[in-house]
Amino acid sequence: MATVTAEKEIPVARRSRRSGGAGPFVYLAALAVVAVTLGPVLYGALGGFRTNEQLARDPAALPDPWVLGNYTRVVSNPDFWRYALNSTVIAVLTTVIAVLAGVMAAYPLARYQFKLREPLFLVFVLGLLFPAAVAIIPLFILVTRDLDLGNTWWGVALPQAAFALPTTVVILRPFLMALPKELEEAALLDGSSRVGIFWRIALPLSMPGLVTVGVLAFVASWNAYLLPLLLLQGEMRTLPLGVADYSTQYSADTAGVLAFTTIAMIPALMLFLAMQRRIVSGLQGAVKG
Amino acid sequence: MTSPVTAAPEATETGAAVTRRAAARRVTGRPVGGKRRQRLEILLFVTPALALMAVFVVYPVFSAARMSLYRWKGFGPMVDFIGLDNYARVLGDDVFRDAVAHNFIIVFASILVQLPLGLALALLLNRRLRGRGLLRTIIFVPYVLAEVIAGVVWFQLLQPRTGLLETMISAVGLPVPEQGFLGTPELALPTVFVVLTWKYLGLAVLLFLAGLQGVPDELYEAAQLDGASWWQIQRSIAIPLLAPTIRTWCFLSMIGSLQLFDMVWILTGGGPANATTTMATYLISQGSQRSNYGIAGAASVLLFVIGFVMALAYQLLVLRRDTKAEG
Structure with a gap:
């Protein structure tokens, strides 16, 4: 969080004076980095426009001629849309639950004075040290047998939200602490209840922080593999599962696999471009504070 | 953290x-309305989060610990109590011991390779550069993609003989491994590591860049006035001031490397000949594929203990300095 404000405070003119300009070597290095970084992504996207026969003849060539068939086959495949729907619903459920429960928990930890405040916060900090992998097998048994939520959206969203909570609370608490208290104090004097203040004042004021943790929870859920792998089958699968299974099932159809994979990348890339600042500041916040 | x-x-x-x-x-x-009212409000606010964590985080972790003391195939009640036998079996299993070694190889390789590389790129990008914003976005792209999706693309790139990478290497006249990069036991883990570096370097660069922006300009200017070279400035001003960010990145990287699963599962499934198993792939293949729940439970507990001890040790030995310095 701190960095967000810090970044704004540095005037552009000052920043650009920093330690000199860049020579041709720097641009060359930057170009190499771009090539290595984007190479695999472009290979996937361009490969999707080629036929398997073209790919076999020369893996490094450009599409010649460009073929749309692979992409139209993916887009007209009802399974693809089904996976995309599952991914979306699970990510939305995860985000809503994690953000709502997270901000509710962070609020008293930031604003109330009580004896158990720090120990309670420590519970969430320690939660950061519990990787999902440790709990995964019992979680599978709990969700499928005890809760009867196997192969459902909720069965994946609830545990994912629970595992997203520690990060959410740890990022939101300092954020809530930094909000100006004057408004809340005024409302208190006017006789509002604490719960009312939370809904009408604290929640709207903390929107930027909520968006940040929300985006982090959404991306984590959208990209998740391990939990969906154990819990979801058939038409309940999410996009990552769908991509992985498609690539093993149709391993001979390289062009088809590349097209499927490329289209599956698009939502995450678009979300990233739209929310870049939030994701970046959130990650920096998670590290710095 | x-x-x-x-x-x-x-x-x-x-x-x-x-x-x-x-x-x-x-x-x-x-407190409005006295102590009891305040307690009630706190309870109301905190209960949903605590309940979720209790049911889906704490209970399963304890349940893994309990499971680890039984021989249980997943059917009927858990009655066949065998004490610590599962731990003895897991710790005596070469596959698990190799898995732990693989995790630690990734931990140290990440720090030895990604740290200098990420630092170099961050220092490079911290200069006045046309298109710096775009460059930053591009470097971060692999981090945003799902590990699985990135893995599937790399799996295609790394196909033996027909894949782009081997064709390019052959075209330059260099030899390629007969079984492919992912199919040769000695090369599989390094290859997985290269892909992981591609995927996660962007995060390191981004965090270091953010840290560098916190360095006051006056320091640079003073050093320049004193006639310090670019490299001298980086070495004696930028990098030391970046130390807390570097230490935090190392911590995150370590925790991530110990939990490694997705990329390995997609690229190699732990093979060839268990050359790339990690603790997480071991416990998944024991638990969900072979229904050896007791063994999987013991491996889970060991994974947790190793991660916890490493985190604690790092905290005490390294990160502590930051807190002390600031407090």
Whole structure:
């Protein structure tokens, strides 16, 4: 969080004076980095426009001629849309639950004075040290047998939200602490209840922080593999599962696999471009504070 | 992640403002409606989060610990208590011991390779550069993609003979491994590591760049006036001031490397000949594929203990300095 404000405070003119300009070597290095970084992504996207026969003849060539068939086959495949729907619903459920429960928990930890405040916060900090992998097998048994939520959206969203909570609370608490208290104090004097203040004042004021943790929870859920792998089958699968299974099932159809994979990348890339600042500041916040 | 300690003073503006507000709170902010009411409110706010964590985080972890003491195939009640036998079996299993070694190889390789590389790129990008914003976005792209999706693309790139990488290497006249990069036991783990570096370097660069922006310009200017070269400035000003960010990145990288699963599962499934198993792939293949729940439970507990001890040790030995310096 701190960095967000810090970044704004540095005037552009000052920043650009920093330690000199860049020579041709720097641009060359930057170009190499771009090539290595984007190479695999472009290979996937361009490969999707080629036929398997073209790919076999020369893996490094450009599409010649460009073929749309692979992409139209993916887009007209009802399974693809089904996976995309599952991914979306699970990510939305995860985000809503994690953000709502997270901000509710962070609020008293930031604003109330009580004896158990720090120990309670420590519970969430320690939660950061519990990787999902440790709990995964019992979680599978709990969700499928005890809760009867196997192969459902909720069965994946609830545990994912629970595992997203520690990060959410740890990022939101300092954020809530930094909000100006004057408004809340005024409302208190006017006789509002604490719960009312939370809904009408604290929640709207903390929107930027909520968006940040929300985006982090959404991306984590959208990209998740391990939990969906154990819990979801058939038409309940999410996009990552769908991509992985498609690539093993149709391993001979390289062009088809590349097209499927490329289209599956698009939502995450678009979300990233739209929310870049939030994701970046959130990650920096998670590290710095 | 020790962050709450380091974060709080940063997040709240100036110290003076904080004290002033604290004083104001003491006057106006008495709990509305008395102590009992306040307790009720706290309970209301905190219960959903605590309930979720209790059911889906704490209970499963304890349940894994309990499971690890039984021989259980997943059917009927858990009755066949065998004490610590599962731990003896897991610790005696070469596959698990190799898995632990693989995790630690990734931990150290990440720090030895990604840290200097990420640092170099961050210092490079911190200069005046046309298209710097775009460059930053591009470097971060692999991090945003799902590990699985990135893995599937790399799996295609790394196909033996027909894949792009081997064709390019052959075209330059260099030899390629007969079984492919992922199919040769000695090369599989290094190859997985290269893909992981591609995927996660962007995060390191981004965090280091953010840290560099916190370095006051006056320091650079003073050093320049004193006639210091670019490299001298980086070495004696930028990098030392970046130390807390570097230490935190190392911590995150270590925790991530110990939990490694997705990329390995997609690229190699732990093979060839268990050359790339990790603790997480071991426990998944024991638990969900072979229904050896007791063994999987013991491996889970060991994974947790190793991660916890490493985190604690790092905290005490390395990160502690940051908190001390700031507090």
